[in-house]
Amino acid sequence: MDRDRRAAITASLQRMTGDLLRAAPESLSPHTPFIDMGADSAMLIQLLSRIEARYGHRIKIRDLFDELSCLAALAAHLDQGPPPAHAVPTSAVVQTLADSAPTVATTPAAPTAPAAPTAPPHATASAQQAHHLQALIGRYTRRTAQSRALTQQHRAELADSRGVAGFRQAIKEITYPIVGARYRAARLWDVDDNEYVDIAMGFGVHLFGHSPAFVHQALLAQMETGFGIGPQPVLAGQLARLFVKLTGTERVAFCQSGSEAVMTALRLARTATRREKIALFRGSFHGHFDGVLAQSAGGDAPSAPITLGVSAGAVRDVVVLDYGEPSALDYLRAHAGELAAVLVEPIQSRRPDLQPRAFLHELRAITAAAGTALIFDEIITGFRLHLGGAQAFFGVRADLATYGKVPGGGLPLAAVAGSRRFMDGIDGGQWQYGDASGPEADRTFFAGTFNKPPLSLAAALAVLGHLEQKAPRSRSSSTHAPASSSTSSTATCRPRARPHRSCTADRCSASCCAATSSCSITTSSIAASTSGRAAAASCRPRTPRPTSRTWSPRSTTAWPSWATLVSTQNPGR
Numbered sequence: 001m002d003r004d005r006r007a008a009i010t011a012s013l014q015r016m017t018g019d020l021l022r023a024a025p026e027s028l029s030p031h032t033p034f035i036d037m038g039a040d041s042a043m044l045i046q047l048l049s050r051i052e053a054r055y056g057h058r059i060k061i062r063d064l065f066d067e068l069s070c071l072a073a074l075a076a077h078l079d080q081g082p083p084p085a086h087a088v089p090t091s092a093v094v095q096t097l098a099d100s101a102p103t104v105a106t107t108p109a110a111p112t113a114p115a116a117p118t119a120p121p122h123a124t125a126s127a128q129q130a131h132h133l134q135a136l137i138g139r140y141t142r143r144t145a146q147s148r149a150l151t152q153q154h155r156a157e158l159a160d161s162r163g164v165a166g167f168r169q170a171i172k173e174i175t176y177p178i179v180g181a182r183y184r185a186a187r188l189w190d191v192d193d194n195e196y197v198d199i200a201m202g203f204g205v206h207l208f209g210h211s212p213a214f215v216h217q218a219l220l221a222q223m224e225t226g227f228g229i230g231p232q233p234v235l236a237g238q239l240a241r242l243f244v245k246l247t248g249t250e251r252v253a254f255c256q257s258g259s260e261a262v263m264t265a266l267r268l269a270r271t272a273t274r275r276e277k278i279a280l281f282r283g284s285f286h287g288h289f290d291g292v293l294a295q296s297a298g299g300d301a302p303s304a305p306i307t308l309g310v311s312a313g314a315v316r317d318v319v320v321l322d323y324g325e326p327s328a329l330d331y332l333r334a335h336a337g338e339l340a341a342v343l344v345e346p347i348q349s350r351r352p353d354l355q356p357r358a359f360l361h362e363l364r365a366i367t368a369a370a371g372t373a374l375i376f377d378e379i380i381t382g383f384r385l386h387l388g389g390a391q392a393f394f395g396v397r398a399d400l401a402t403y404g405k406v407p408g409g410g411l412p413l414a415a416v417a418g419s420r421r422f423m424d425g426i427d428g429g430q431w432q433y434g435d436a437s438g439p440e441a442d443r444t445f446f447a448g449t450f451n452k453p454p455l456s457l458a459a460a461l462a463v464l465g466h467l468e469q470k471a472p473r474s475r476s477s478s479t480h481a482p483a484s485s486s487t488s489s490t491a492t493c494r495p496r497a498r499p500h501r502s503c504t505a506d507r508c509s510a511s512c513c514a515a516t517s518s519c520s521i522t523t524s525s526i527a528a529s530t531s532g533r534a535a536a537a538s539c540r541p542r543t544p545r546p547t548s549r550t551w552s553p554r555s556t557t558a559w560p561s562w563a564t565l566v567s568t569q570n571p572g573r
């Protein structure tokens with residue numbers, strides 16, 4: 001063994017890992033497991049792609065949870081050089097950003113010898129941990145035996161990222177999705193007849209619980225008249241009118257999935273601006289469209305794909321910035337004029353505590369001055385956080401916004417909505433019969449067989465109609481102080497069961513201000529909706545802040561209209 005070479009590899013791995021974890025390389029002990037360093041699957045995928053680029057050595061992510069679980073082991077492995085050609089795994093690291101719960105899965109290797117019936121406990125687990133794990137696996141597999149059996153039974157035919165999500169050898173025996181059988185209100189039952197309270201809310205879809213009566217009835221009524229595809233559905237125009245009214249946007253186009261809506265929003269931004277580059281933020285999730293599956297390659301290097309199967313070209317024009325950080329604003333101040341769009345997930349589902357109000361206002365100002373589209377991804381926040389979504393919550397009007405999940409009431413429906421300047425790229429804009437008018441704006445390509453399916457439209461009309469009736473007409477745009485006072489003020493909270501603590505206007509602790517009747521953001525349900533984890537709701541602001549602006553549907557005086565906001569701020573309009 002060449003000690004110098006091994007040390008050099010270790011140091012290089014420390015630098016890569018430190019860069020990804022935002023930690024000083026020397027603070028990372030070569031013997032600390034990656035998990036204990038705070039690494040998650042997405043970060044490990046990035047590490048592996050850097051290792052592959054640097055050493056030409058492809059490693060499977062699951063190995064980082066087993067025999068290569070720390071820097072020292074990884075360095076020793078790399079020091080031995082790449083495996084012989086015939087041993088290069090045919091499988092690959094794949095990041096599965098399926099549905100709304102980003103997970104990492106490794107594709108199984110080419111068929112090998114059958115696995116042992118029970119997985120050995122994690123190599124580094126203590127005897128007590130191993131014992132606990134085995135007992136848990138025993139209880140869990142007995143209780144959900146049908147889900148497990150069905151998953152195994154159909155694995156050969158059903159290529160399913162959910163069936164392998166989070167695969168690790170140590171927990172292999174409990175790696176299968178729960179198979180649902182019945183759903184009602186806040187509960188669901190699996191095929192073993194276990195009853196669950198559904199805190200994941202269908203990844204954020206079921207705002208009113210499962211099968212709410214008003215959606216059920218709308219669907220039955222639509223079933224009676226049919227659900228044909230082809231002619232323009234009679235409900236499309238009605239839904240568009242209600243949609244723009246509630247969201248305060250000018251125009252809307254419907255599609256099937258949030259990923260499609262994001263793809264369309266970016267295409268519209270590029271069409272209107274004739275620019276190609278876009279910026280988005282580290283830690284955000286925008287679905288599985290190739291053009292957003294980018295990671296920073298460090299320095300001035302172009303972004304790189306975060307997963308196999310995405311070409312380098314697909315993300316070459318994507319700049320990945322740090323959310324809520326001054327460095328991002330500095331970059332944008334210098335380069336916004338080169339960008340077609342800045343795409344933001346205003347409250348990242350992975351970090352619901354980060355709510356950078358002042359940052360978002362500054363983003364709005366910079367993009368408006370540069371004629372760059374500000375796109376809010378409201379696929380989780382839309383209709384949930386507020387009728388006007390995160391835009392109303394933060395008091396920031398985006399040029400384009402993407403929606404999904406809630407409006408479809410459980411059926412597939414997503415939307416991109418926004419100002420005419422950008423939305424006219426779909427159809428050329430407004431014109432009428434009987435005169436010389438016609439579609440004036442330059443158009444891009446937008447299509448989809450299932451863009452306006454009658455059943456989804458009927459469900460969405462029922463959902464939006466319900467929200468229109470029941471949602472508060474005028475509501476705080478935030479329980480927090482306006483941006484201008486954010487640095488000096490803190491909202492003191494009164495925990496229900498914990499010592500006093502406080503949160504700043506920009507950083508609201510999920511366990512501090514979530515899911516209370518007086519807090520308009522239920523960060524716990526946001527977290528739960530995307531990760532299946534419920535955050536504790538423990539306190540509420542002691543003194544509700546005076547509201548800087550109220551929200552009500554479009555064309556009220558309380559909320560600036562598009563005309564005022566966009567034309568004064570956006571010279572490109």
Ligand SMILES: Cc1ncc(COP(=O)(O)O)c(C=O)c1O
Pocket residue numbers: 098099100101203256257258259260262285286287288345349377378379380404405414530
């Ligand atoms: C913020 C955000 N954007 C986009 C998407 C992608 O939506 P879909 O899964 O409908 O493609 C998701 C899905 O969870 C999301 O949370």
